[in-house]
Amino acid sequence: MTQKNRLQGGLIDRSRSYTFRFDGKTMTGHAGDTLASALLANGVRLMGRSFKYHRPRGPLTAGSEEPNAIVELREGARQEPNTRATTAELFDGLVARSQNRWPSLAFDALSVNDRLSSFFAAGFYYKTFMWPAAFWEKLYEPMIRRAAGLGSLSLQDDPDSYDKGFLHCDLLITGAGPAGLAAALTAGEAGLRVILADEDYVMGGRLNAETFSLGDMAGHDWAAQTVARLRSLPNVRVMPRTTVLGAFDHGIYGAVERVADHLAVPEAGKPRQILWRIYTKRSLLTAGALERPIAFENNDRPGIMLASALRAYANRWAATPAQRVAIFTNNDDGHRTAADLHAKGVKVAAVIDTRPGQPVSTDYEVLQGEIIDTAGRLGLTRITVRLAKGGTREIECGALGVSGGWNPNVSLTCHQRGRPVWEEGIAAFVPGGTLPDGMTVAGAAQGLFSTHAALTSGAEAAAQIATDLGHAATKPDLPQAEDAPVQITPFWHVTDAKRAWVDQQNDVTAKDVKLAHQENFVSVEHLKRYTTLGMATDQGKTSNMAGLAIMAEIAGKTIPEVGTTMFRPPYTPTAMGVLAGRSRGTDFRPVRKTPSHTWAEEQGAVFVEVGNWLRAQWFPRKGETTWRESVDREVLQTRKSVGICDVTTLGKIDVQGTDAAAFLNRIYCNGFAKLAVGRTRYGLMLREDGIAMDDGTAARLAEDHFVVTTTTANAVSVYRHMEFVRQCLFPDMDVQLISTTEAWAQFSVAGPNARKLLQKVVDPEFDLSNEGFPFMACGEITICGGLRARLFRISFSGELAYEIAVPTRYGDALIRRLMREGQEFDVVAYGTEALGVMRIEKGHAAGNELNGTTTALNLGMGRMVSQAKDSIGAVLSRREGLNEPVALKLVGFKPVDPTHKVPAGSHLMTKGAPVDAAHDQGYVTSACYSPNLGHHIAIGYLKSGDQRLGEIVRLVSPLTGFDHDVEVVSAHFVDPEGERLRA
Amino acid sequence: MHDLIALTPLGARDPRRDHHLGHSLIEVTDVALASVAARLGREADAAALVATVTGAEAPAPARATASAFWMGPDQWMVEAPFATHEDLARQITAQANGAASVTEQTDAWCRFDLKGDRLADIFERLCNADLRRFTGGKAVRTAIEHLGCFLICRSPTHVSVIGPRSSAGSLHHALLTAMKSAL
Amino acid sequence: MIINHPLLGPRDAAEFVYKGDAALIHRPDGMAPDALEKFIDYGYLRDNPAGEHRELWFHEQGDRSWLVVTRNTLTHEITSVELARDVARREGRSK
Structure with missing residues (x-):
């Protein structure tokens, strides 16, 4: 196909030809073309089908406001639906397809909808597809989606990457037309840090689409020269292909920079787009104005477009939808289009002006009247005009430019709930109400439509902003420019039309x-x-x-x-990919690795995500075919001899100061003031409302120095809470906090041989005997010939156990050493599953039990809440509602039939009572198979559970159909007297 | 002397070094860290302690000296060569005379030093710090890919990123990706 | 939003964690005879003004200061930012 509608001149680079395909047809265009301009140059007016009626449509505009020319770009995984042909920059090899048509754009089977249009009026869906309800999901919605779809997704992963970033400036200027360029020049030369952003790939706005001169230069040359000057200023960042999407609180803006949308494939390692968060002191909106159409009968045929778009295609892109055109206008600007097209050698068949006393021309006929119909199945061939003087006239033409006046582009002024106000003189809304913090508006966006007014208002606004920010500003030398007044008589639609399209996209x-x-x-x-x-x-x-x-x-x-509807971000459609940025797949969030991670990987450990941590879940050995085999072995071997587990992930908070003990007395519900140096104590923290928040231990290393541990999950929130208590509640306590979670690699060494194993690494001057280092002792020691370490005799497993901590860099070496020295005891590494089994066997609470609804009383620790001091949560824990006689109590359960499981989450019901919420007796929180007992066990909360030991209750899970009897037992399944851990 | 072999935050024997278009990304493991927080009413004494230990005035908010940076109100992080100051926290405590709470922080962090002429181009893809306005001696704490990190600007062409050690791999990946993307 | 930190200057609100009404500073004495009543007020009865509101924000990705931020809940205008510790002392939380 040849470029039969390519005109002379324009800002395209004819020395560079690009081959592209549209719906399988190969065509050529030039560098500087958009897909739409290249298609028009190739004689293609039909570019899509409408959403509902599948009517043939061509481009209405030459910009991002385009409703009709919506296409799928690229192929394979890079296929992208719903992109505007009017903004898609042409590149060599571009492949595009029309959307919402079958089997082809020219013959679309669903265009039958258009014939049935009387059934599809507004509200059709709401009225028709109401009943029966079940039909909606299964029948109506899929059917409507198929018929009214826009583009289709590739259903493949996006192979490109997207960045997010942060920019700072004194002044963000949105829109690089005459107002924006004059402003950027003024502010840039005044020394402000300026960002100039424009969605177009060529800056200059309408200057590139018009034929006016600025001083003695063509408008587009002035624009190019000004951009070059701005680029030379180190304090100005010029950002073409960048759409400012939204104005947010306190001068923050969001913008998308399309770094590589104009390339077939982004450069290696480079993003396709970048989502910028821009921090500004001030902003200037110079986003120009958008022309609006007039509604009349059949005003949607391909070839009918906004007059300004017709002009832009001719002047900037040297393309026209047809060689014979007409203009329909209610204002003087429409006549400018006629003059420009005539100058380009396009035949102007007539200008139809709705106003009396319209301008006249010697180059073409000007009629007063209204267009009452058009013809042409897949593209305009003829218009019918009702003349003001009486009678009608038919005019042959392949394109029609429509001008209903211009709307200032106020979108961003509304993002903080500003409401535009009506200005009669230009028959349009201008920015009004409360603008976003620090925003000024200039140029056509403010309703100043002449080029002269754009230049001067932009420069003046920038000079004022510079002055406000303490910079001396001089107004730059601005060229002479046209200063035509706006001459418009509002005219919105031709009356008596049957189908006059107001919104072509919908x-x-x-x-x-x-x-x-x-x-x-x-x-x-x-x-x-x-x-x-x-x-x-x-x-x-x-x-x-x-x-x-x-x-x-x-x-x-x-x-x-x-009034108007509310404009909200984003200004133009934004790809999900750029909102996600790099946070995809395994990069979704950072990973935290334990000090033994490399070693555990070598052992073939299976890892589990615990928050961001990756923890070894179990360590499969050769021949083990199920996870249970591995876990059972780890549990049995630990209880029989000795096991090692990486417990670094538990939060560690260093608490120092002369009031450290008094502070912990506030934080924990139980007492810490009398804890001796060298001893550790279990502590329970409550929320102020009396609910349990977290538990852990506090080890007193010195009179004024404690190390507090938290659960893995709550490390961050507990630290935040402790800082709240320190800074906001007790600001004059002498206490200082810092997290040391990552500073120390900490391993649990548990089992009857734990002491023997540790004695092989702890330096001999430290006495580990039961008398020298009893249960709950703690201290600073050295190991392996002098490495500083900390030792805590605490036990989660219920065995004789220690936790040993060394500086993290030595964690890997320590676990290797312990495993080597432990060979004589058949030492085993255990993961989080075995840890879980052993703590359930001991009835120790963990996250499942401290679940944000339970109290110390529920946990069986009611008496721990000290009455003798004021601690966080103590008072409200004594509320009547939390102390009912039938309160839930933590107890154990074992299945009556030992072959049964005891699934966590199941609910407890009294035998013989109905199974419903009203008779609920509690629920199971944690469950496992106990290899020591040879059957499943569980712990959970049962109403008055501590008084119901021995009772048989029903355990039900209506979701899964589980329904079996369990016996209520003590939660301490193994070594209830705690003899092992004191051994 | 113990015989345990230390690993870097990235899990190797030796620090990682990457280079891309005239810029370097170097894992730094030979610096010991200790936090120094003033005891109540001893703020001036604690600042003096930092000055004594580092030989420079205790840094003001969001500032760093050659061997200390500000962490929070009346709290500083002191840096020293690891080879001679592995026991830095104890060394400072010995001089503190009860004026400060000192905590070993060496292995709580990983550190990556970026050097090159276009560091601002890299960091604007990573965090909200306004690096183009940074001069030597600036120190801020902010988030990089969800990770709370200190950015210490040694000079406009040398910035240290000090982040949580357990996420060294994710942080290094983010830094290297940004270098390749931005340069 | 931007919070103008009293020590660090303007910082992105994304670095902060929000807690709620700054009235939480005024924790009642847990040992007082009417403690239960006072704590019920403290824990549950809060104003929810459409307009100026004093709030607690924690600079989690920063210097770990708790701040008292006075913010208009309708416009998000922030008129004052102080270290919560200073506010607490001024408002009688010293021992």
Whole structure:
């Protein structure tokens, strides 16, 4: 196919030709083209099918506000649906497909919907697919989705990467048209740190699409020269291909930079897009204005577009949808399009102006009238004009430029709930209400439509901002530019039309707006939801205004009385990938590795995620075919001889100061003031509402020095809580806190041979005998000939056990040494599963029991809550509601039939009583197979459980159908007297 | 002398070194760390202790000296060569005279030093610190890929990232990825 | 949002963890005879103003200071930021 509609001139690079494919057809375009401009140059007007009626559509615009020319780009895993052909930068080898059509764009079977359109009016879905309810999920929704889908997903992983980043500036300027460029120049030369962002790949905004001169230069040359000047300033960051998506609190903006969307494949290691969080002192919105269409009968045929778009295609991209065009306008700007196209050698068949006294031309005919119909199945061939002087006229043309006036692009001014205000002089909304912190608006975005006004308002706004920020600013030499006043008589739609499209993306007609009003959807927000006007990828950038103007007309109100819908971020559609950034797959969040990780990997350990930690879950040995075999072996061998477990993940907090003991007395519900130096104590922390928060131990290393441990999961929140108590509640206690969790590698050495094993590594001057280092002792020691270490005689497993800590860098060496020295005892490494089994066998509470609903009383530790001191949570733990006689108590359970499991999460019911929530007796929190007892065991909470030992209760899980009897027993299944751990 | 072999935070015998387009990313393991927090009412004495130990005035908020950086109100981290100061916390405690709570922090952290001319381009992909405005002696704590890290600006072409040791692998991966992405 | 830390200057609110009403500083005396009543007020009865609100924020990814931030809940305007420890002392939490 040849570029039959390629014109002379333009800002494309004809020396570089690109081959691309659209719906399987190969064509050529040039560097600088968008997909839409290249298609138009190749004579393609039809680029998509509409959402609901599958009507043939071509581009309405030449920018990101495009509702119609929505295509799928690229192939394979990089296939991307719903991209706008009007902004997609052409590259060599680009492959694009039209969407929402079958079997082909020219013949779409579902265009039958268009014939049935009387059934599909606004609210059709709400009214039709209501009943029966079951049909919605199974039949209606899949059917509607297939019929009304936009693009399709590749269903493959995105092979590209995306970055996130952070930028700082004094002034963010959004939009690099004449106002933005003048502002950037002013602020940049004043020494401000400036970021100039524009969504386009060529900066200059409308200057690139117009033929005006600025001083003695073409507008686009001035833009290019100014951008070059800005790039030379070290304090200015020029960011093309960057869309500012949203204005957030306190001067924070979000923006997406499309680093590699214009390349077939991003460079190795480079992202495709970057999501920037921009911290600003001030911002200047110079986002220009968007032209709006007029609604009339069949105004959606391919070839009908905004007049400014027709002009932009001709001037910037040297492309036209047809060689014979017409213009329909209610303002003077429409005539500019006619003049520009005429100058490019395109035949202007007529300009139809709705106003009396319209400008005249010697180059083409100007008619006063309204377009009442159009023809052309897959593209415009003819328009019918109702002349003001009477009668109608048919005009042959392949394209029609429509100009209904311009809307300042106020989107970002609304992101902090600013509400635009109506300005009669330009018949449009301008920024109003509360703008985002620090935002100023200039140029067309403010409603100043001439190039002169854009330049001066941009420069003046920037100079004021520079002054505000303490910089001396001089206004730059700005070139002379056109300063035409706005001449417009509002005209929104041609009356009596049957199907005059207001929102082309959502197939909403002027009649649908009327229907909504008739059915009492009179609020503009209701109108939007009922008709879907202004939804989907374009968010009504070209359609909202006409929709609410028609609404106002029907309701007999003024436009400002009707008001606007709220604009929200993001300004344009944003890929999920860039919101995710690098946080995908295994990089979703950081991993924490224990000091023994490398060693455990060598042993073939199976790892489990515990928060961000990777912990060894069990250590399979050759011949073991199930995890249970490994875990049973680890448990039995630990209880028989000695086992080692990495417990580094438990939180460790260093508590120092002369008031350290007094502070812990506040933090823990039990007493710590009298704990002797060299001793450790179990402590239970309550929340202020009396619920158990966390438990652990506190070891007193010196009079003014404790080491507190927390559970792995709560290490962060407990530290935060302790800082709250220290800084906010008791600011004059002499106590200092710091986390040392990662500083020390800590291993549990448990089992009857634990002491013998440790004696082989602990330096001989330290007495480990039961008398010299009894249960709950702690101390600073040295090992292996002088390495500083800490030793705690504490036991989670219930065995004779120690926890030994060394500086983390030596953790790997220590576990290797312990395993080597332990060979004579058949030492075993055990993972978190065996740890869990042993603590359930001992009835020790863990996260399942400290689950945010349970109290010290529930845990069987009610008496630990000291009455003799004021500690966090003590008072509210004494509330009546938490101390009912039938309170839940932690007890053990064993199955009556020893072959049965005792699944955690199951609920307990009294024998013979109904199985329902009203008769619930409690629930099982933790369960396991006990290799020591040879059957499953569990612990859990049972109402008055401590008084029901020996009772047979029903354990049910209605979800899984489990229903068996269990016996209530003590939670201490193994060594209930605690003789082993004191041995 | 004990015979246990130390591993680096990345789990090797020797520190990791990476280079990319004139920039280096070096794992630093030969520095001992100890936190020094003033006891109540002894704030001036604690600052003086830091000054004595480091030979420079105790750094102000968000500042660092050659061998100390500010961590929080009346709290500093002191740095010293590991070979001679493995026992840094005890050495400082011995001089503290009860003015400060000193805690060994050497192995709580991993440290990666980035050197090169375009460090700001790298760090703007990692964290919200405004590195382009950093001069030597700046020290901030912020999040890099969810990890709380200190950024110590030794000079505009030399920044130390001190992050949680257990996540050294994730932090190194993030830093190296950002280098390759940004440069 | 940006929180203007009294020691560190403007910091992104993402570095902070929110707790709630700064009235939590005024923890009652747990040994007082009417402690239970007082703690029920303290724990459960809080104002939820549409407008200016004094709140506790923790600089978790920073210097680990608790701050008292005065923030308008309607506009997010922050009018004052202080170290909670200073506020606590001023408001009588010293021993």
